Amino acid sequence: MASRTHRAASFRWLGSTAVTAESGDAQNGARNGAGGDGGDERANQGGNEFAAMETALRGGHEPGVGGDSYAAMDLALRIGELMLAGGDTAESVDLAITRIGRAYGLPHPEVNVTLAVVGMSYLPRGGRPPVTAERRVRRRLPNYTRLAAVADLVRDATAQRLTLQQARFALGDIIGRRAAYPGWAQVGALSLLGAAGAALVGGGPLAICAAFVATLLGDRTGAWLGRRGIADFFQMGVAAAIGTLVTVLLVWSSADVRSGTVIIGVLIALIPGRALVAAMQDGIAGDLVTGTTRLVEVLFTITAILGGVGLVTYLGARAGVPVSLHDLPQAPFSVAAPQTLGAAVIAMAFAVYHLVSRGYLPPVAVGGVLSWSVLVELRAVHLPAAPATAVAATLVGVLGTLLARWRGVPALVCVTPCIAPLMPGTLMYRGMLELTVGDSGRGALILVEALATALAIGTGVYIGGELLRLVRPVRRALRPARRVPVTRR
Structure with missing residues (x-):
């Protein structure tokens, strides 16, 4: 019981640290209002500039790890496992997992594909702990009809035509389909x-x-x-x-x-x-x-x-x-x-x-x-x-x-x-x-x-x-989608 309580306290401490890293600007502002130290204001300003620079380099606001992030990682790994078992190449599997991760809130995943294992790791900012998962490919049976269906699913997910829940249901439907031939x-x-x-x-x-x-x-x-x-x-x-x-x-x-x-x-x-x-x-x-x-x-x-x-x-x-x-x-x-x-x-x-x-x-x-x-x-x-x-x-x-x-x-x-x-x-x-x-x-x-x-x-x-x-590079799909500015009235 004591060890379980200690682990729970550790997780709460990590969570509070992450919150502090995200909301440090507001807390520093409150302390500056109470103390009125000009040096603290300059330090706070420098911290804001550093945070803005990091945000720009990382491609915008990066979400934390929540329930949807775990579901997105599970979906990406299941898709990768299905593709690798169906006979696809490691390059195609890596590309599909990366696209799914970016489409559903994991903008910078690290993907590892071997012949028997598909792995994915995500490291959020703010000092929060990383998340890593993998799935093993135990049977490799070629099924090119299933590969084509999975490619359609990845394309629809990348184009934001499917919600995360819809994508999971679509993958289950692909797995449950009858084979193209008896x-x-x-x-x-x-x-x-x-x-x-x-x-x-x-x-x-x-x-x-x-x-x-x-x-x-x-x-x-x-x-x-x-x-x-x-x-x-x-x-x-x-x-x-x-x-x-x-x-x-x-x-x-x-x-x-x-x-x-x-x-x-x-x-x-x-x-x-x-x-x-x-x-x-x-x-x-x-x-x-x-x-x-x-x-x-x-x-x-x-x-x-x-x-x-x-x-x-x-x-x-x-x-x-x-x-x-x-x-x-x-x-x-x-x-x-x-x-x-x-x-x-x-x-x-x-x-x-x-x-x-x-x-x-x-x-x-x-x-x-x-x-x-x-x-x-x-x-x-x-x-x-x-x-x-x-x-x-x-x-x-x-x-x-x-x-x-x-x-x-x-x-x-x-x-x-x-x-x-x-x-x-x-x-x-x-x-x-x-x-x-x-x-x-x-x-x-x-x-x-x-x-x-x-x-x-x-x-x-x-x-x-x-x-x-040479004529039409396919890797350009890995580039982040261009953000269209929204004009507020």
């Missing part, structure tokens, strides 16, 4: 992504069907392992191993199919393109901790995929079912109709899997065809894979960001699905096969080229968005 549609979209990847590299009907089944089996097996607490690393490794096992079985059965197209389609479906783009964007934007963490996560995922492919390929070779390096598909050096259709299907399937709204599927399909066509034409003039991929991703980044700004949605919604056809599945598979047959030097070089190509995708997308900032 669960079975997402599973089918991922399987279709693998099938379209097989078509993209020249697979026939049998290879396309085999890639669909292999991706479906790998995804469902990974989900079954996930429900039992198995780490994502092993889930991805098992999924890649299942796809490779289907390829080995096709070779063993002497089926009339280019077996390499099956596993390449599965690899295109499994490579974490969304996380790769976000990692490069965070790193280049200066969010080094988040960007590095995302990149390490991507590298672990790719390592798991390559481990699953390499293990099954090695076991197949030891069992007398070797996969020949001479039968691997190559990207065509002309824009053919089957491959173009495959690129469009890959982009749309990627969009459905990441819950992009139906209205964006047609432009996403066009973007997928465009990225693939540019890559093919650049490779036809013997440009290396990484630079050609970077150019194609940059073009998609520019056009996709333009569309996103016009529609008022995050750029990830319009850009990320379009780069799915650029994933270096063929290079990854060829590198692993070279390692399996004993050519470690050549296999390592091919895998490095595949990694460089993957990084070029994220870099190109970010460069495309940065080029538009």
